[in-house]
């Protein structure tokens with residue numbers, strides 16, 4: 278049985294940089310009753326997690342490890358605000374917004390994420406869990422989100438679905454068997470500098486694990502490169518102009534895997 282205390286203990290043993298308090302994430306669409314119950318349980322578990330964090334020794338492998346609390350409340354803004362306020366009172370070093378990206382429209386995710394982020398302290402990281410597609414990252418940053426995580430770049434990579442600035446490609450396709458070009462000619466990652474589409478196509482078709490490793494490296498680089506560009510755009514104060522350029526390079530939202 279996984280309890281809030283056990284979850285902290287496991288994450289301490291793993292020594293991750295950021296650990297998460299155990300929460301209850303509900304489905305979409307969820308009733309108000311379900312959302313309120315999950316938010317209440319998440320708050321009670323955050324209190325138990327906080328106590329566990331403060332009364333036990335830090336991680337042996339990573340003494341710098343910090344734990345974030347997770348805001349729940351479904352798609353109900355008042356429940357989100359209330360849950361956020363009570364979690365903020367517990368004084369965690371960072372806060373996550375959970376329970377989104379579970380099937381609701383992108384516009385609704387942004388609306389809830391934005392209003393919830395506004396309830397969180399400006400001097401603590403805000404982490405939106407389980408998002409997003411390349412073309413959505415900027416939307417979330419504009420909502421006040423600092424951090425995101427998603428299986429998309431790695432899972433798609435293992436399936437041979439690679440992101441490029443001209444749109445995604447399926448490396449297993451016959452058109453790449455003799456293609457000497459890199460995945461993306463404008464990508465600076467070591468895979469694009471060194472290997473051809475033909476070689477990666479061969480690795481995929483041969484079911485060679487190196488293919489999954491190289492594809493994953495490229496896709497992660499692609500996502501991190503977008504975040505780097507967003508940080509630069511913020512630093513130079515031209516986030517709006519950057520938006521149209523990003524849409525062009527992320528392939529007009531044609532991701533095959535949600």
Ligand SMILES: [Zn+2]
Pocket residue numbers: 460461464465466467468469470495498
């Ligand atoms: Zn690359």
